[in-house]
Amino acid sequence: MKRATRMAAGLGAAVVAVGAGSMAAFGFGGTDPAPPPSSGLPPSTAKVTSTTLTSTEKVSGTLEYGAQHPLTRSAPGIVTWLPAAGEVITRGENVYSVDDQPVPAFYGSIPPYRPLKSGVEGNDVKQFEENLQALGYKGFTVDTKFTSATATAVKQWQEDLGKPENGTVQTSDIVVVPGEVRVAELLAQVGVPANGQVMKYTGTTRTVTVQLDVAKQHLVSEGISAKVTLPDGKSVAGTVASVGSIATAQPAQQGSSTTSTIEVVVTLADQAAAGKLDAAPVDVTLVADKRENVLAVPVGALVALAEGAYGVQLLDGTYVAVETGMFADGKVEIRGAGISAGTVVGVPK
Numbered sequence: 001m002k003r004a005t006r007m008a009a010g011l012g013a014a015v016v017a018v019g020a021g022s023m024a025a026f027g028f029g030g031t032d033p034a035p036p037p038s039s040g041l042p043p044s045t046a047k048v049t050s051t052t053l054t055s056t057e058k059v060s061g062t063l064e065y066g067a068q069h070p071l072t073r074s075a076p077g078i079v080t081w082l083p084a085a086g087e088v089i090t091r092g093e094n095v096y097s098v099d100d101q102p103v104p105a106f107y108g109s110i111p112p113y114r115p116l117k118s119g120v121e122g123n124d125v126k127q128f129e130e131n132l133q134a135l136g137y138k139g140f141t142v143d144t145k146f147t148s149a150t151a152t153a154v155k156q157w158q159e160d161l162g163k164p165e166n167g168t169v170q171t172s173d174i175v176v177v178p179g180e181v182r183v184a185e186l187l188a189q190v191g192v193p194a195n196g197q198v199m200k201y202t203g204t205t206r207t208v209t210v211q212l213d214v215a216k217q218h219l220v221s222e223g224i225s226a227k228v229t230l231p232d233g234k235s236v237a238g239t240v241a242s243v244g245s246i247a248t249a250q251p252a253q254q255g256s257s258t259t260s261t262i263e264v265v266v267t268l269a270d271q272a273a274a275g276k277l278d279a280a281p282v283d284v285t286l287v288a289d290k291r292e293n294v295l296a297v298p299v300g301a302l303v304a305l306a307e308g309a310y311g312v313q314l315l316d317g318t319y320v321a322v323e324t325g326m327f328a329d330g331k332v333e334i335r336g337a338g339i340s341a342g343t344v345v346g347v348p349k
Contacts, residue, residue: 042313042346046298050341053296053328055289057219061210061266063228063280065202068184071095073103075172077194086276087183088204092135095175098194102161105177106131112171120146127176128169132157180204206274208238210284211261214247219288226266229283230274237269238284289326295339296331301347311336313346 081097089095094102108127114120116128121144129142129150137157140149151167158165163173181201188198208228212220226238244263251258266284268274297312303319305311311319312334325333 042315042348044347045315045344046301046347048295048297048312048334048339048341048343048345050293051296051331052290052292053294053326053331053333054287054291055326055328057216057286057288059210059212059216059284059286061208061228061264061282061284063206063208063230063274063277063282065182065184065204065206065278068200068202070187070197071175071177071199071201072197073098073172073175073194075170075195077172079188079190079192079194079198082186082188082190082199083183085183085186088180089177089183089201090180091131095177096188096194096198098172101163103173103175104161105181106174107134107179108176109178111176112169112174115171116146116169117167118146118148118151125150128174177201178203206268206271206278207241208266208268208282208284210264210266211248211250212264214260214262217243217262219286220264225287227285228266228268229285230277231280231282234273236273238266239269240286241265241267289328291326291333294325294333295335295341296333297345298347299327299330299332301345302332302334303348312339313348315344315346 075098077098079096079098080100081094081102083089083094083096089105091107092104095105096103106128108131110124110127113124116125123144125146126142126144129140129146132140132150132153133142135157137153140147140153154169155165155167158167180203182204183199184202185200186198187200188194188196220240220243222240222243224240226240228236228238230236242263242265247260247262249258249260301312302310302322302324303313305319305321309321310324311321313319320336320338322334322336322339325335327333
């Protein structure tokens, strides 16, 4: 039988106000039936609005520069200069000095594994020439062949660095990194042999890593919005960049059971807003669901009708049965006959 949409309060329709604390985010509940005000009119009112409702979940995360990667040197010499921890190194800049000779950074994925000189061919040659050209050196063709023209450009590069101008690039003459890097930790000291791990580096972009309980993985997907709250209370907009697919068991805390988590990475829209923070605890508010252009009223305007339905009270004392949707930010999405934006409803107290 189709549920009646309007019923007079004087005809036995018992109602009860549904407070914000009387139901879960997506559940329903009520209190013991209470009679309406003797006047039959609500003590306060609110308008039905067309709005966007957003359901959120707050979780803990860590603001950091990401994984640290070791930088190793396998050649003789003594370390004579090192950068400071936290320093950013770009293409062509000195990563460290050995025997008072600078060792600059070149971008790429192929580590130096052989000397480069006239007659050598391969992808490592192309990678080197791409860097040389990016640094402003000319007169050669960027390809897989190390020609005499390449050697001439190398000699100019060596002269600018104060190195012997022989046109040959030794494996220890450059450091290959994936791009702009940040010095995370120094593992060597000035005055010690430069053979082994010299430092650890990270990328230069900070992200937030969240170890999310697998029970909440339905809340996230790549591309959804997030808000990162920093230790000083400031908020930075973010976006979920990746959601892990492998669950990891976390050690049980005292008095609690073992939980399994997946790793969620959130990027920041404004790196500068995070200041100089690193390895800092932050709160992340995830946008779990979003409903646009829905009709909503304050949760306090929702009443439970006698037969188990939910409704709202109009100013003429009648009740309109409604279907409820999302609950968020103290409001509830409603749908019902005759309900539209601007309709005034009662808010029982």
